[in-house]
Amino acid sequence: MDGFQRRREKKKEDILEAATNLFMADGIQNVSISEIAKEANVSQVTIYNYFESKQNLILEVFNYYIDKSVRDFEEIIHDTIPFPDKIKQIIFRKKETAQQINEEFYEYIMQDFSAAGNYMENKYLEKALPHFTDFFQQGKEQGYINPNLSMEAILFYIQMISHYFQKKDFHADVLPLTDELTNIFFYGIVGKRDE
Known part of the structure; x- marks a missing residue:
C-alpha cells in the first residue's frame, strides 16, 4: 500500500472511530455529519466523499x-x-x-x-x-x-x-x-x- 492509500485508509478509520464514539454516546439520530467531521478533524465533504450518505456511514x-x-x-x-x-x-x-x-x-x-x-x-x-x-x-x-x-x-x-x-x-x-x-x-x- 502506497503512502496515499495509507493516508486515505487512516482518514477513513478516523471518521469511523469518531462516528462510532459519537453514536455510542448520543445515538444515531442526535449526531450530525458536521459533529462527526469536527470529531474526526475532517470536512463534511470528505465524509460524503468516503461514504456518500449518513445511512452508508451508519x-x-x-x-x-x-x-x-x-x-x-x-x-x-x-x-x-x-x-x-x-x-x-x-x-x-x-x-x-x-x-x-x-x-x-x-x-x-x-x-x-x-x-x-x-x-x-x-x-x-x-x-x-x-x-x-x-x-x-x-x-x-x-x-x-x-x-x-x-x-x-x-x-x-x-x-x-x-x-x-x-x-x-x-x-x-x-x-x-x-x-x-x-x-x-x-x-x-x-x-x-x-x-
Whole structure:
C-alpha cells in the first residue's frame, strides 16, 4: 500500500472511530455529519466523499464496530493470562460497553442481528465461533470447564442464546441485563460459587 492509500485508509478509520464514539454516546439520530467531521478533524465533504450518505456511514460504522469487537475478543482469547482472568476481561468489557452504549445504537445493532444473513452473524460464524471453540478447549484443559461437557453442547448453548437474541423486540430488554447475562453464561459453565 502506497503512502496515499495509507493516508486515505487512516482518514477513513478516523471518521469511523469518531462516528462510532459519537453514536455510542448520543445515538444515531442526535449526531450530525458536521459533529462527526469536527470529531474526526475532517470536512463534511470528505465524509460524503468516503461514504456518500449518513445511512452508508451508519452501515460502515456498524461493520467497523463488529470487526473491532471481534478483534478485542480474539486478543483476549490468545492472551497468555490465566483462563479465569480471560473470563473476567470478557465480562468487564461487556459491562463497560453496556454502560457506555447509547440505547438507540444498541437497538440498531440488535435489529441488524435479527435479520437473516446479517453481518454480525456472518462474522460470528467466520471469526468468533472458531475462537469460542479454542477458548472453551483451553478452559477444559486447564480444569475450569467441566471436561464432560461436549463442545457440541457448549456451542449449541451459544447458538441457542444467539437465536433468542434475534427475536423481535428482545433487544429492548437485553441492555440493562448485559452484565448479569454474561455472568450467568460464563460462571454457569465454570461453576463459580459465591462465598
